[in-house]
Amino acid sequence: MNIGIDKIGFYTSPFFVDLSELANARGVDPNKYLIGIGQKKQAVIPPSQDVVTMAANAADSMLSKEDKKKIDLIIFGTETGVDNSKSAAIYIQSLLGISNNARAFEIKQACYGGTAGVQMAIDHIRSHPDSKVLVLAADIARYGLKTPGEVTQGGGAISMLISKDPRILAINTSSTFFSKNIMDFWRPIQKKEAIVDGHYSTDIYIDFFLKTWSRYQKLYGQNLNNFKAIIFHLPFSKMGKKALNALFAKESGQYDLEIKRNFDFSKIYSSLVGNLYTGSLYLSLVSLLANSNSLKKGDQIGLFSYGSGAQGEFYTGKIQSSVPNLQLKNNVESLLNSRTKLSVPNYEKIYRDGIRADSENIDYDISSDHSKYVLSGRKQNQLKYLKQK
Numbered sequence: 001m002n003i004g005i006d007k008i009g010f011y012t013s014p015f016f017v018d019l020s021e022l023a024n025a026r027g028v029d030p031n032k033y034l035i036g037i038g039q040k041k042q043a044v045i046p047p048s049q050d051v052v053t054m055a056a057n058a059a060d061s062m063l064s065k066e067d068k069k070k071i072d073l074i075i076f077g078t079e080t081g082v083d084n085s086k087s088a089a090i091y092i093q094s095l096l097g098i099s100n101n102a103r104a105f106e107i108k109q110a111c112y113g114g115t116a117g118v119q120m121a122i123d124h125i126r127s128h129p130d131s132k133v134l135v136l137a138a139d140i141a142r143y144g145l146k147t148p149g150e151v152t153q154g155g156g157a158i159s160m161l162i163s164k165d166p167r168i169l170a171i172n173t174s175s176t177f178f179s180k181n182i183m184d185f186w187r188p189i190q191k192k193e194a195i196v197d198g199h200y201s202t203d204i205y206i207d208f209f210l211k212t213w214s215r216y217q218k219l220y221g222q223n224l225n226n227f228k229a230i231i232f233h234l235p236f237s238k239m240g241k242k243a244l245n246a247l248f249a250k251e252s253g254q255y256d257l258e259i260k261r262n263f264d265f266s267k268i269y270s271s272l273v274g275n276l277y278t279g280s281l282y283l284s285l286v287s288l289l290a291n292s293n294s295l296k297k298g299d300q301i302g303l304f305s306y307g308s309g310a311q312g313e314f315y316t317g318k319i320q321s322s323v324p325n326l327q328l329k330n331n332v333e334s335l336l337n338s339r340t341k342l343s344v345p346n347y348e349k350i351y352r353d354g355i356r357a358d359s360e361n362i363d364y365d366i367s368s369d370h371s372k373y374v375l376s377g378r379k380q381n382q383l384k385y386l387k388q389k
């Protein structure tokens with residue numbers, strides 16, 4: 001039985017900051033951000049959006065009434081949870097009107113949570129073939145103003161419907177993973193910004209990629225010739241390029257040029273949004289499906305997922321849709337093109353609003369956020385979500 005991603009949705013904030021302007025404000029050559037890091041624009045997440053609203057906005061138009069009845073598992077991968085107890089998945093269930101006869105919970109391992117959800121969902125469908133699983137991966141990437149990590153911030157959500165006979169990507173059962181207790185990036189409970197040892201984390205990322213790739217080859221007898229594309233978790237788009245270069249330094253195959261071209265297609269949207277943490281690998285998938293001019297149904301692709309701290313996984317799948325997927329491209333690009341550019345001082349104000357100590361009663365300004373789902377504030381410590389249209 002083929003199992004995998006049947007539908008995929010994406011949402012990001014209606015606001016962004018231009019990274020050339022940020023570079024100028026920070027006294028840095030813009031080419032460091034544009035070429036050296038590989039990022040052009042960065043999503044800026046207002047207080048009216050959190051991981052719940054972003055995931056609801058990503059999933060809303062993707063799900064049919066039938067899907068909502070059949071979903072019996074909602075898995076929310078995030079490292080930007082909204083409550084230490086209650087899962088973001090429960091909020092999604094009620095906001096989107098998904099059946100109550102479902103398991104709903106949240107999982108965490110840095111940027112790996114989305115992949116943990118996908119793999120868990122596949123196992124679930126294998127034993128319950130007629131059900132469907134909603135996997136959500138949403139985060140706000142925040143490092144701090146004027147820090148080296150600032151250029152790699154961002155945020156947004158990916159939603160995926162996992163089912164049998166998937167129409168986007170059939171995921172193979174073969175997969176290799178590696179985990180180790182490492183302090184490359186972490187988010188202490190009392191802080192809203194991440195702490196990162198950036199250069200160390202990029203080295204560990206490459207090391208985990210090469211380890212899981214080599215083990216995959218050994219266990220499943222495959223090599224580069226079996227792949228038309230390899231896509232990556234992209235904390236910044238240059239990261240995937242570094243990993244790919246490390247792979248090509250070790251070996252080559254008949255589709256090297258195509259793999260490189262497809263990597264370029266897979267990084268387009270990340271370079272316009274920034275890091276989604278849990279959702280980043282899947283934004284690479286969206287970007288590949290929407291933009292590649294060479295992939296066809298049945299082609300095999302590799303996916304590398306990495307979550308600092310650290311967990312890596314390399315897995316593979318076969319394309320099921322026609323590529324480029326023009327409807328997906330249209331949906332994503334109309335969202336990205338409708339965003340409002342913020343000046344650097346306005347971005348800094350929103351950043352500071354996002355990390356201030358919140359009181360138990362607060363109203364957020366939602367007048368400039370026309371997203372379907374918004375967070376309007378908090379009353380007696382209860383989050384107030386609103387459906388606007």
Ligand code: COA
Pocket residue numbers: 029031032033035036037111148149150151152185196197198199201202205235236306308
């Ligand atoms: N024109 C073009 N490229 C330039 C440049 C210029 N004027 N100035 C610098 N660069 C290049 C550098 O050569 C370097 O390229 P390389 O990585 O290929 O060597 C790149 O820009 C970055 O420069 P660097 O000096 O290393 O930047 P930095 O010390 O400010 O840190 C990160 C960069 C990525 C480490 C930092 O942004 C960070 O910590 N980000 C968070 C990391 C993260 O997300 N980790 C989680 C992993 S999942």
